[in-house]
Amino acid sequence: MGALTARTHLLEADYLSIYEARSRCEFKAALVRSARKLEFSIVSTTVFFDHLHGPHESIGVSNTPTDYREAFESTSNGRIDPVMQHCKTSGLPIVWDRSTYVHAGRVAKWEHQAQFGYHCGIALASHLPRGRHLLIGVNRDQPLPRNSTGITRMTASLQLFIAHAEEAAARVLLPKRPDESNAVALTPRELECLRWTMEGKTAWELGQILSIAENTVVRHPYSATRKFDAVNKHQAVLKALRLGIIE
Amino acid sequence: MLQGHHLSVLAARNRDEFQQEVVGFARHLGFDRIGTMTVVEQANGSSEFINIDNAPEAYRKSSEFQVQGQQDPVMQHCKKQSLPILWGPSVYADASMTEKWEHQSSFGYGHGIALAMHLPRGLHFMLGVNRDQALPADPQELQRLAAELQLYAVYAQDAALRIIAPRASGTGETLALTRRELECLRWTMDGKTAWELARILDIAEHTAVRHLYNASRKLGCTGKHQAVMRALRLGLIW
Numbered sequence: 001m002g003a004l005t006a007r008t009h010l011l012e013a014d015y016l017s018i019y020e021a022r023s024r025c026e027f028k029a030a031l032v033r034s035a036r037k038l039e040f041s042i043v044s045t046t047v048f049f050d051h052l053h054g055p056h057e058s059i060g061v062s063n064t065p066t067d068y069r070e071a072f073e074s075t076s077n078g079r080i081d082p083v084m085q086h087c088k089t090s091g092l093p094i095v096w097d098r099s100t101y102v103h104a105g106r107v108a109k110w111e112h113q114a115q116f117g118y119h120c121g122i123a124l125a126s127h128l129p130r131g132r133h134l135l136i137g138v139n140r141d142q143p144l145p146r147n148s149t150g151i152t153r154m155t156a157s158l159q160l161f162i163a164h165a166e167e168a169a170a171r172v173l174l175p176k177r178p179d180e181s182n183a184v185a186l187t188p189r190e191l192e193c194l195r196w197t198m199e200g201k202t203a204w205e206l207g208q209i210l211s212i213a214e215n216t217v218v219r220h221p222y223s224a225t226r227k228f229d230a231v232n233k234h235q236a237v238l239k240a241l242r243l244g245i246i247e
Numbered sequence: 248m249l250q251g252h253h254l255s256v257l258a259a260r261n262r263d264e265f266q267q268e269v270v271g272f273a274r275h276l277g278f279d280r281i282g283t284m285t286v287v288e289q290a291n292g293s294s295e296f297i298n299i300d301n302a303p304e305a306y307r308k309s310s311e312f313q314v315q316g317q318q319d320p321v322m323q324h325c326k327k328q329s330l331p332i333l334w335g336p337s338v339y340a341d342a343s344m345t346e347k348w349e350h351q352s353s354f355g356y357g358h359g360i361a362l363a364m365h366l367p368r369g370l371h372f373m374l375g376v377n378r379d380q381a382l383p384a385d386p387q388e389l390q391r392l393a394a395e396l397q398l399y400a401v402y403a404q405d406a407a408l409r410i411i412a413p414r415a416s417g418t419g420e421t422l423a424l425t426r427r428e429l430e431c432l433r434w435t436m437d438g439k440t441a442w443e444l445a446r447i448l449d450i451a452e453h454t455a456v457r458h459l460y461n462a463s464r465k466l467g468c469t470g471k472h473q474a475v476m477r478a479l480r481l482g483l484i485w
Contacts, residue, residue, distance in 0.1 A: 015390075019330070091366075091401055091404070091405065092401055092402065092405060093398070093401070124401075127366065127367055128365065128366070128367065129365055129366065129367050129369075129482040129485075130367075130482055130485035131367070131485050148251075152253070152395070152398070153391070153394070153395075155398055156391075156394035156395045156397065156398035157390075157394045159394065159397045159398040159401060160331070160390070160393055160394035160397045160398075163329055163330055163331070163362070163397055164330060166329055167329075198476065200469070200470070200472075200473060230438055231438030231439075232438055234438070234472040234475075235436070235437070235438035237472070237476070238436050238472075238475060238476065238479070241476060241479065242479065
Protein backbone atom coordinates (compact mmCIF):
# COMPACT_ATOMS: atom_id res chain seq x y z
CA MET A 1 0.00 0.00 0.00
CA GLY A 2 2.91 2.33 0.80
CA ALA A 3 4.44 1.81 -2.59
CA LEU A 4 1.08 2.20 -4.24
CA THR A 5 0.29 5.55 -2.67
CA ALA A 6 3.73 6.91 -3.43
CA ARG A 7 3.47 5.80 -7.04
CA THR A 8 -0.09 6.85 -7.58
CA HIS A 9 0.79 10.38 -6.54
CA LEU A 10 2.68 10.59 -9.77
CA LEU A 11 -0.62 10.36 -11.58
CA GLU A 12 -2.93 13.30 -11.80
CA ALA A 13 -4.93 14.32 -8.77
CA ASP A 14 -8.30 13.30 -10.25
CA TYR A 15 -7.43 9.63 -10.26
CA LEU A 16 -6.31 9.82 -6.68
CA SER A 17 -9.43 11.66 -5.58
CA ILE A 18 -11.74 9.02 -7.06
CA TYR A 19 -9.63 6.27 -5.49
CA GLU A 20 -9.82 7.88 -2.08
CA ALA A 21 -13.43 9.14 -2.22
CA ARG A 22 -15.06 8.69 1.17
CA SER A 23 -18.63 9.53 0.30
CA ARG A 24 -21.08 9.43 -2.55
CA CYS A 25 -20.70 13.21 -2.85
CA GLU A 26 -16.92 13.13 -3.19
CA PHE A 27 -17.21 10.24 -5.62
CA LYS A 28 -19.64 12.13 -7.81
CA ALA A 29 -17.57 15.33 -7.73
CA ALA A 30 -14.43 13.46 -8.83
CA LEU A 31 -16.41 11.66 -11.52
CA VAL A 32 -17.88 14.84 -13.02
CA ARG A 33 -14.54 16.66 -12.86
CA SER A 34 -12.75 13.86 -14.71
CA ALA A 35 -15.46 13.64 -17.36
CA ARG A 36 -15.27 17.41 -17.95
CA LYS A 37 -11.52 17.14 -18.40
CA LEU A 38 -12.16 14.63 -21.15
CA GLU A 39 -14.71 17.12 -22.54
CA PHE A 40 -17.83 15.13 -21.77
CA SER A 41 -20.63 16.97 -20.02
CA ILE A 42 -22.71 13.98 -18.88
CA VAL A 43 -21.34 11.04 -16.95
CA SER A 44 -22.83 8.11 -15.10
CA THR A 45 -21.50 5.21 -13.07
CA THR A 46 -23.52 2.22 -12.01
CA VAL A 47 -22.60 -0.74 -9.84
CA PHE A 48 -24.54 -3.92 -10.56
CA PHE A 49 -24.60 -6.62 -7.96
CA ASP A 50 -25.77 -10.04 -9.17
CA HIS A 51 -27.78 -12.31 -6.97
CA LEU A 52 -27.90 -15.94 -7.90
CA HIS A 53 -31.51 -15.91 -6.88
CA GLY A 54 -33.68 -12.90 -7.48
CA PRO A 55 -33.08 -9.82 -9.63
CA HIS A 56 -29.78 -7.95 -9.56
CA GLU A 57 -29.36 -4.76 -7.56
CA SER A 58 -28.01 -1.64 -9.16
CA ILE A 59 -27.03 1.65 -7.70
CA GLY A 60 -25.56 4.59 -9.50
CA VAL A 61 -24.25 8.12 -9.49
CA SER A 62 -24.67 10.53 -12.37
CA ASN A 63 -25.19 14.12 -13.40
CA THR A 64 -27.89 13.01 -15.81
CA PRO A 65 -30.60 15.65 -16.46
CA THR A 66 -33.70 14.87 -14.38
CA ASP A 67 -36.06 14.79 -17.34
CA TYR A 68 -33.78 12.30 -19.09
CA ARG A 69 -33.83 10.13 -16.05
CA GLU A 70 -37.60 10.20 -15.96
CA ALA A 71 -37.76 9.26 -19.63
CA PHE A 72 -35.16 6.47 -19.67
CA GLU A 73 -34.30 5.03 -16.34
CA SER A 74 -36.83 2.28 -16.56
CA THR A 75 -36.01 -1.39 -16.72
CA SER A 76 -36.91 -1.67 -20.41
CA ASN A 77 -34.23 0.86 -21.41
CA GLY A 78 -31.36 -1.56 -20.81
CA ARG A 79 -32.90 -4.19 -23.02
CA ILE A 80 -33.30 -2.01 -26.11
CA ASP A 81 -30.15 0.08 -25.77
CA PRO A 82 -27.29 -1.35 -27.87
CA VAL A 83 -24.64 0.33 -25.71
CA MET A 84 -26.04 -1.24 -22.55
CA GLN A 85 -26.31 -4.59 -24.31
CA HIS A 86 -22.64 -4.41 -25.27
CA CYS A 87 -21.50 -3.55 -21.74
CA LYS A 88 -23.58 -6.31 -20.20
CA THR A 89 -21.52 -9.06 -21.77
CA SER A 90 -18.25 -7.46 -22.82
CA GLY A 91 -15.36 -6.00 -20.88
CA LEU A 92 -14.22 -4.05 -23.94
CA PRO A 93 -15.05 -0.36 -24.28
CA ILE A 94 -17.60 0.78 -26.83
CA VAL A 95 -17.26 4.08 -28.67
CA TRP A 96 -20.72 4.93 -29.94
CA ASP A 97 -22.64 7.49 -31.95
CA ARG A 98 -25.82 7.61 -34.00
CA SER A 99 -24.59 4.87 -36.34
CA THR A 100 -24.41 2.40 -33.42
CA TYR A 101 -28.16 2.84 -32.92
CA VAL A 102 -28.86 2.75 -36.67
CA HIS A 103 -27.08 -0.63 -36.94
CA ALA A 104 -29.08 -1.98 -34.02
CA GLY A 105 -32.34 -0.72 -35.53
CA ARG A 106 -32.85 1.62 -32.56
CA VAL A 107 -32.63 4.99 -34.27
CA ALA A 108 -35.82 6.17 -32.56
CA LYS A 109 -34.17 5.58 -29.18
CA TRP A 110 -31.16 7.60 -30.33
CA GLU A 111 -33.31 10.48 -31.52
CA HIS A 112 -35.12 10.56 -28.22
CA GLN A 113 -31.98 10.56 -26.10
CA ALA A 114 -30.22 13.08 -28.37
CA GLN A 115 -32.70 15.72 -27.19
CA PHE A 116 -31.02 15.44 -23.79
CA GLY A 117 -27.45 15.75 -25.07
CA TYR A 118 -26.74 12.05 -25.59
CA HIS A 119 -25.36 12.20 -29.14
CA CYS A 120 -22.25 10.13 -28.73
CA GLY A 121 -20.00 8.77 -26.06
CA ILE A 122 -17.79 6.07 -24.66
CA ALA A 123 -18.99 3.37 -22.30
CA LEU A 124 -17.17 0.54 -20.60
CA ALA A 125 -17.71 -2.05 -17.94
CA SER A 126 -15.51 -3.93 -15.49
CA HIS A 127 -16.83 -7.38 -14.68
CA LEU A 128 -15.45 -8.22 -11.26
CA PRO A 129 -15.35 -11.24 -8.96
CA ARG A 130 -18.28 -12.05 -6.67
CA GLY A 131 -20.95 -10.82 -9.06
CA ARG A 132 -19.99 -7.17 -9.17
CA HIS A 133 -20.05 -5.12 -12.34
CA LEU A 134 -19.05 -1.50 -12.69
CA LEU A 135 -20.25 0.52 -15.65
CA ILE A 136 -19.07 3.98 -16.67
CA GLY A 137 -20.45 6.06 -19.52
CA VAL A 138 -19.49 9.53 -20.70
CA ASN A 139 -21.75 11.33 -23.13
CA ARG A 140 -21.92 14.62 -25.04
CA ASP A 141 -23.60 16.44 -27.90
CA GLN A 142 -20.36 17.34 -29.71
CA PRO A 143 -18.99 14.81 -32.22
CA LEU A 144 -16.06 12.61 -31.15
CA PRO A 145 -12.60 13.35 -32.57
CA ARG A 146 -12.13 11.96 -36.05
CA ASN A 147 -8.61 10.68 -35.58
CA SER A 148 -8.04 7.39 -33.83
CA THR A 149 -5.25 8.81 -31.63
CA GLY A 150 -7.71 11.20 -30.00
CA ILE A 151 -10.32 8.51 -29.40
CA THR A 152 -7.75 6.05 -28.10
CA ARG A 153 -6.48 8.62 -25.60
CA MET A 154 -9.99 9.37 -24.35
CA THR A 155 -10.87 5.69 -24.01
CA ALA A 156 -7.57 4.90 -22.33
CA SER A 157 -8.11 7.68 -19.78
CA LEU A 158 -11.55 6.34 -19.05
CA GLN A 159 -10.19 2.81 -18.63
CA LEU A 160 -7.57 4.04 -16.18
CA PHE A 161 -10.30 5.96 -14.42
CA ILE A 162 -12.54 2.91 -13.96
CA ALA A 163 -9.60 0.96 -12.50
CA HIS A 164 -9.31 3.68 -9.85
CA ALA A 165 -13.07 3.74 -9.27
CA GLU A 166 -13.59 -0.02 -8.69
CA GLU A 167 -12.98 -0.17 -4.98
CA ALA A 168 -14.33 3.27 -4.21
CA ALA A 169 -17.62 2.55 -5.99
CA ALA A 170 -18.22 -0.55 -3.90
CA ARG A 171 -17.24 1.33 -0.77
CA VAL A 172 -19.38 4.43 -1.19
CA LEU A 173 -22.31 3.16 -3.24
CA LEU A 174 -23.19 -0.28 -1.92
CA PRO A 175 -25.04 -0.39 1.38
CA LYS A 176 -23.18 -2.20 4.14
CA ARG A 177 -24.58 -5.64 4.79
CA PRO A 178 -25.99 -5.80 8.28
CA ASP A 179 -24.40 -9.13 9.17
CA GLU A 180 -20.97 -7.87 8.10
CA SER A 181 -20.99 -4.52 9.80
CA ASN A 182 -21.13 -5.73 13.37
CA ALA A 183 -18.26 -7.95 14.35
CA VAL A 184 -18.99 -11.34 15.85
CA ALA A 185 -16.88 -12.14 18.89
CA LEU A 186 -16.11 -15.86 19.14
CA THR A 187 -14.22 -17.60 21.90
CA PRO A 188 -11.02 -19.46 20.92
CA ARG A 189 -12.78 -22.77 21.58
CA GLU A 190 -15.72 -21.85 19.33
CA LEU A 191 -13.25 -20.90 16.59
CA GLU A 192 -11.39 -24.15 16.96
CA CYS A 193 -14.61 -26.14 16.69
CA LEU A 194 -15.68 -24.21 13.60
CA ARG A 195 -12.31 -24.87 11.95
CA TRP A 196 -12.59 -28.60 12.53
CA THR A 197 -16.20 -28.59 11.37
CA MET A 198 -14.97 -26.91 8.19
CA GLU A 199 -12.56 -29.82 7.71
CA GLY A 200 -15.57 -32.10 7.78
CA LYS A 201 -15.15 -33.49 11.30
CA THR A 202 -18.21 -34.61 13.17
CA ALA A 203 -18.99 -33.64 16.76
CA TRP A 204 -17.78 -37.04 17.94
CA GLU A 205 -14.44 -36.66 16.09
CA LEU A 206 -14.02 -33.14 17.48
CA GLY A 207 -14.48 -34.53 20.95
CA GLN A 208 -11.62 -36.98 20.31
CA ILE A 209 -9.36 -34.31 18.79
CA LEU A 210 -9.91 -31.70 21.46
CA SER A 211 -10.31 -34.23 24.30
CA ILE A 212 -13.57 -32.76 25.46
CA ALA A 213 -16.94 -34.33 25.96
CA GLU A 214 -19.14 -34.65 22.90
CA ASN A 215 -21.93 -32.58 24.39
CA THR A 216 -19.44 -29.75 25.02
CA VAL A 217 -18.42 -29.98 21.38
CA VAL A 218 -22.00 -29.75 20.28
CA ARG A 219 -22.43 -26.72 22.49
CA HIS A 220 -19.50 -24.76 20.96
CA PRO A 221 -20.64 -24.81 17.35
CA TYR A 222 -24.16 -24.25 18.61
CA SER A 223 -23.24 -21.01 20.40
CA ALA A 224 -21.20 -19.90 17.35
CA THR A 225 -24.24 -20.68 15.21
CA ARG A 226 -26.39 -18.47 17.41
CA LYS A 227 -23.86 -15.64 17.36
CA PHE A 228 -23.85 -15.72 13.56
CA ASP A 229 -27.61 -15.95 13.40
CA ALA A 230 -27.08 -19.08 11.29
CA VAL A 231 -29.48 -22.01 10.94
CA ASN A 232 -26.86 -24.72 11.56
CA LYS A 233 -23.15 -25.26 12.15
CA HIS A 234 -22.41 -25.52 8.42
CA GLN A 235 -23.86 -22.11 7.75
CA ALA A 236 -21.93 -20.76 10.74
CA VAL A 237 -18.71 -22.05 9.12
CA LEU A 238 -19.63 -20.32 5.86
CA LYS A 239 -20.41 -17.02 7.53
CA ALA A 240 -17.14 -17.17 9.46
CA LEU A 241 -15.32 -17.87 6.17
CA ARG A 242 -16.96 -14.98 4.36
CA LEU A 243 -16.11 -12.61 7.19
CA GLY A 244 -12.53 -13.82 7.17
CA ILE A 245 -12.73 -15.01 10.78
CA ILE A 246 -11.48 -18.45 9.76
CA GLU A 247 -9.52 -19.38 6.63
CA MET B 248 -12.08 3.52 -34.38
CA LEU B 249 -9.35 2.73 -31.85
CA GLN B 250 -5.71 2.45 -32.78
CA GLY B 251 -4.56 -0.69 -34.55
CA HIS B 252 -2.79 -2.45 -31.69
CA HIS B 253 -5.92 -2.91 -29.63
CA LEU B 254 -7.92 -4.49 -32.38
CA SER B 255 -5.14 -6.61 -33.84
CA VAL B 256 -4.47 -8.40 -30.53
CA LEU B 257 -8.10 -9.51 -30.59
CA ALA B 258 -7.39 -11.24 -33.89
CA ALA B 259 -4.50 -13.33 -32.50
CA ARG B 260 -5.30 -17.03 -33.03
CA ASN B 261 -2.60 -18.73 -30.98
CA ARG B 262 0.14 -18.14 -28.40
CA ASP B 263 2.78 -17.20 -30.99
CA GLU B 264 0.58 -14.61 -32.62
CA PHE B 265 -0.42 -13.32 -29.19
CA GLN B 266 3.23 -12.99 -28.20
CA GLN B 267 4.07 -11.09 -31.42
CA GLU B 268 1.15 -8.75 -30.78
CA VAL B 269 2.05 -7.88 -27.20
CA VAL B 270 5.73 -7.41 -28.05
CA GLY B 271 4.74 -5.07 -30.89
CA PHE B 272 2.54 -3.06 -28.57
CA ALA B 273 5.27 -2.79 -25.91
CA ARG B 274 7.74 -1.44 -28.51
CA HIS B 275 5.16 1.07 -29.70
CA LEU B 276 4.78 2.24 -26.10
CA GLY B 277 8.57 2.48 -25.75
CA PHE B 278 9.33 -0.70 -23.77
CA ASP B 279 11.59 -3.57 -24.84
CA ARG B 280 10.28 -6.20 -22.46
CA ILE B 281 6.71 -7.31 -21.86
CA GLY B 282 5.26 -10.04 -19.70
CA THR B 283 1.73 -11.40 -19.42
CA MET B 284 0.54 -13.90 -16.89
CA THR B 285 -2.84 -15.59 -17.00
CA VAL B 286 -3.92 -17.29 -13.79
CA VAL B 287 -6.71 -19.85 -13.89
CA GLU B 288 -7.90 -21.07 -10.51
CA GLN B 289 -8.88 -24.73 -10.76
CA ALA B 290 -11.82 -26.48 -9.17
CA ASN B 291 -9.48 -28.64 -7.08
CA GLY B 292 -8.02 -25.58 -5.35
CA SER B 293 -4.75 -25.25 -7.28
CA SER B 294 -3.97 -22.56 -9.85
CA GLU B 295 -2.55 -22.75 -13.34
CA PHE B 296 -0.11 -19.99 -14.39
CA ILE B 297 0.50 -19.31 -18.07
CA ASN B 298 3.27 -16.86 -18.95
CA ILE B 299 3.63 -15.32 -22.38
CA ASP B 300 6.53 -12.87 -22.57
CA ASN B 301 9.77 -12.00 -24.32
CA ALA B 302 12.08 -12.59 -21.35
CA PRO B 303 15.67 -13.32 -22.43
CA GLU B 304 16.57 -17.00 -22.01
CA ALA B 305 19.42 -16.19 -19.60
CA TYR B 306 17.08 -14.25 -17.33
CA ARG B 307 14.43 -16.95 -17.40
CA LYS B 308 17.03 -19.53 -16.31
CA SER B 309 18.43 -17.46 -13.46
CA SER B 310 17.39 -18.39 -9.92
CA GLU B 311 16.13 -14.85 -9.27
CA PHE B 312 13.50 -15.33 -11.94
CA GLN B 313 12.12 -18.39 -10.19
CA VAL B 314 11.56 -16.76 -6.82
CA GLN B 315 9.96 -13.72 -8.41
CA GLY B 316 6.37 -14.56 -7.60
CA GLN B 317 6.59 -14.89 -3.85
CA GLN B 318 8.70 -11.86 -3.02
CA ASP B 319 8.77 -9.46 -5.91
CA PRO B 320 7.14 -6.21 -4.72
CA VAL B 321 5.60 -5.53 -8.13
CA MET B 322 4.04 -9.00 -8.22
CA GLN B 323 2.84 -8.58 -4.66
CA HIS B 324 1.13 -5.35 -5.61
CA CYS B 325 -0.57 -6.95 -8.62
CA LYS B 326 -1.82 -9.89 -6.59
CA LYS B 327 -3.98 -7.66 -4.44
CA GLN B 328 -4.62 -4.47 -6.38
CA SER B 329 -6.22 -3.66 -9.67
CA LEU B 330 -4.38 -0.35 -10.05
CA PRO B 331 -1.27 -0.02 -12.17
CA ILE B 332 2.04 0.24 -10.34
CA LEU B 333 4.69 2.50 -11.81
CA TRP B 334 7.96 1.17 -10.51
CA GLY B 335 11.69 1.69 -10.52
CA PRO B 336 14.63 0.90 -8.21
CA SER B 337 13.00 2.70 -5.26
CA VAL B 338 10.12 0.19 -5.06
CA TYR B 339 12.69 -2.62 -4.70
CA ALA B 340 14.78 -0.56 -2.27
CA ASP B 341 11.67 -0.05 -0.09
CA ALA B 342 11.20 -3.83 -0.04
CA SER B 343 14.92 -4.33 0.76
CA MET B 344 15.40 -6.11 -2.56
CA THR B 345 17.96 -3.89 -4.23
CA GLU B 346 20.03 -6.93 -5.16
CA LYS B 347 17.13 -8.50 -7.01
CA TRP B 348 16.57 -5.22 -8.83
CA GLU B 349 20.24 -5.04 -9.84
CA HIS B 350 20.08 -8.53 -11.23
CA GLN B 351 16.89 -8.06 -13.24
CA SER B 352 17.89 -4.61 -14.49
CA SER B 353 20.86 -6.16 -16.26
CA PHE B 354 18.29 -7.98 -18.43
CA GLY B 355 16.20 -4.91 -19.24
CA TYR B 356 13.86 -5.00 -16.23
CA GLY B 357 14.93 -1.76 -14.59
CA HIS B 358 11.76 0.33 -14.76
CA GLY B 359 8.22 -0.43 -15.73
CA ILE B 360 4.48 -0.34 -15.37
CA ALA B 361 2.45 -3.37 -14.31
CA LEU B 362 -1.19 -4.03 -13.64
CA ALA B 363 -3.58 -6.88 -12.96
CA MET B 364 -7.19 -7.54 -13.74
CA HIS B 365 -9.08 -9.73 -11.29
CA LEU B 366 -11.99 -11.28 -13.11
CA PRO B 367 -15.02 -13.42 -12.30
CA ARG B 368 -14.76 -17.23 -12.18
CA GLY B 369 -11.29 -17.30 -10.61
CA LEU B 370 -9.44 -15.72 -13.52
CA HIS B 371 -6.64 -13.17 -13.28
CA PHE B 372 -4.60 -11.43 -15.93
CA MET B 373 -1.37 -9.52 -15.34
CA LEU B 374 0.44 -7.34 -17.80
CA GLY B 375 3.78 -5.58 -17.33
CA VAL B 376 6.05 -3.56 -19.60
CA ASN B 377 9.70 -3.06 -18.70
CA ARG B 378 12.77 -1.19 -19.90
CA ASP B 379 16.25 0.13 -19.05
CA GLN B 380 15.29 3.74 -19.25
CA ALA B 381 13.54 5.48 -16.35
CA LEU B 382 9.85 6.35 -16.65
CA PRO B 383 9.09 9.92 -17.71
CA ALA B 384 9.05 12.49 -14.89
CA ASP B 385 6.21 14.48 -16.43
CA PRO B 386 2.98 13.31 -14.72
CA GLN B 387 0.89 13.86 -17.83
CA GLU B 388 3.17 11.72 -19.93
CA LEU B 389 3.27 9.08 -17.21
CA GLN B 390 -0.48 9.07 -17.02
CA ARG B 391 -0.77 8.66 -20.77
CA LEU B 392 1.45 5.56 -20.61
CA ALA B 393 -0.49 4.06 -17.70
CA ALA B 394 -3.82 4.73 -19.38
CA GLU B 395 -2.70 3.22 -22.67
CA LEU B 396 -1.47 0.12 -20.89
CA GLN B 397 -4.72 -0.15 -18.95
CA LEU B 398 -6.73 0.04 -22.15
CA TYR B 399 -4.50 -2.44 -23.93
CA ALA B 400 -4.77 -4.85 -21.00
CA VAL B 401 -8.52 -5.13 -21.55
CA TYR B 402 -8.02 -6.25 -25.13
CA ALA B 403 -5.04 -8.47 -24.37
CA GLN B 404 -6.95 -10.15 -21.55
CA ASP B 405 -9.88 -10.86 -23.84
CA ALA B 406 -7.55 -12.48 -26.38
CA ALA B 407 -5.47 -14.34 -23.79
CA LEU B 408 -8.48 -15.96 -22.15
CA ARG B 409 -9.87 -17.02 -25.50
CA ILE B 410 -6.55 -18.56 -26.58
CA ILE B 411 -5.30 -19.94 -23.27
CA ALA B 412 -8.38 -20.74 -21.24
CA PRO B 413 -11.33 -21.08 -23.61
CA ARG B 414 -13.18 -23.26 -21.10
CA ALA B 415 -12.97 -20.69 -18.35
CA SER B 416 -13.75 -17.60 -20.42
CA GLY B 417 -17.13 -18.64 -21.80
CA THR B 418 -19.88 -16.92 -19.86
CA GLY B 419 -22.49 -19.23 -18.39
CA GLU B 420 -20.19 -22.23 -18.47
CA THR B 421 -18.77 -21.62 -15.05
CA LEU B 422 -16.49 -24.58 -14.57
CA ALA B 423 -19.31 -26.49 -16.23
CA LEU B 424 -21.66 -25.96 -13.29
CA THR B 425 -25.21 -25.34 -14.40
CA ARG B 426 -27.21 -22.37 -13.22
CA ARG B 427 -29.47 -24.69 -11.24
CA GLU B 428 -26.51 -26.32 -9.52
CA LEU B 429 -25.14 -22.91 -8.56
CA GLU B 430 -28.54 -21.85 -7.35
CA CYS B 431 -28.76 -24.92 -5.13
CA LEU B 432 -25.30 -24.24 -3.71
CA ARG B 433 -26.25 -20.64 -3.05
CA TRP B 434 -29.35 -21.62 -1.10
CA THR B 435 -27.37 -24.25 0.79
CA MET B 436 -25.02 -21.46 1.78
CA ASP B 437 -28.03 -19.71 3.28
CA GLY B 438 -28.61 -22.80 5.37
CA LYS B 439 -31.51 -24.27 3.39
CA THR B 440 -32.00 -28.03 3.38
CA ALA B 441 -32.68 -29.99 0.21
CA TRP B 442 -36.33 -30.18 1.19
CA GLU B 443 -36.53 -26.38 1.55
CA LEU B 444 -34.64 -25.96 -1.72
CA ALA B 445 -37.23 -28.08 -3.46
CA ARG B 446 -39.99 -25.83 -2.16
CA ILE B 447 -38.16 -22.62 -3.08
CA LEU B 448 -37.19 -23.70 -6.60
CA ASP B 449 -40.40 -25.64 -7.16
CA ILE B 450 -38.61 -28.87 -8.01
CA ALA B 451 -38.70 -32.37 -6.53
CA GLU B 452 -36.56 -32.94 -3.48
CA HIS B 453 -34.59 -35.71 -5.17
CA THR B 454 -33.86 -33.32 -8.05
CA ALA B 455 -32.42 -30.82 -5.58
CA VAL B 456 -30.31 -33.58 -4.04
CA ARG B 457 -29.12 -34.58 -7.51
CA HIS B 458 -28.13 -30.98 -8.35
CA LEU B 459 -26.13 -30.77 -5.14
CA TYR B 460 -24.55 -34.16 -5.75
CA ASN B 461 -23.54 -33.20 -9.31
CA ALA B 462 -22.18 -29.83 -8.17
CA SER B 463 -20.12 -31.54 -5.44
CA ARG B 464 -18.75 -34.08 -7.90
CA LYS B 465 -17.76 -31.38 -10.41
CA LEU B 466 -15.97 -29.46 -7.69
CA GLY B 467 -14.20 -32.57 -6.47
CA CYS B 468 -15.86 -32.41 -3.06
CA THR B 469 -17.36 -35.12 -0.92
CA GLY B 470 -20.35 -33.24 0.45
CA LYS B 471 -22.54 -30.26 -0.23
CA HIS B 472 -21.05 -28.14 2.57
CA GLN B 473 -17.54 -28.64 1.29
CA ALA B 474 -18.80 -27.85 -2.23
CA VAL B 475 -20.27 -24.56 -1.02
CA MET B 476 -16.92 -23.59 0.50
CA ARG B 477 -15.03 -24.40 -2.68
CA ALA B 478 -17.54 -22.56 -4.83
CA LEU B 479 -17.14 -19.53 -2.55
CA ARG B 480 -13.35 -19.67 -2.84
CA LEU B 481 -13.59 -19.86 -6.62
CA GLY B 482 -15.96 -16.94 -6.70
CA LEU B 483 -18.70 -19.02 -8.34
CA ILE B 484 -21.15 -17.97 -5.64
CA TRP B 485 -20.94 -15.05 -3.20
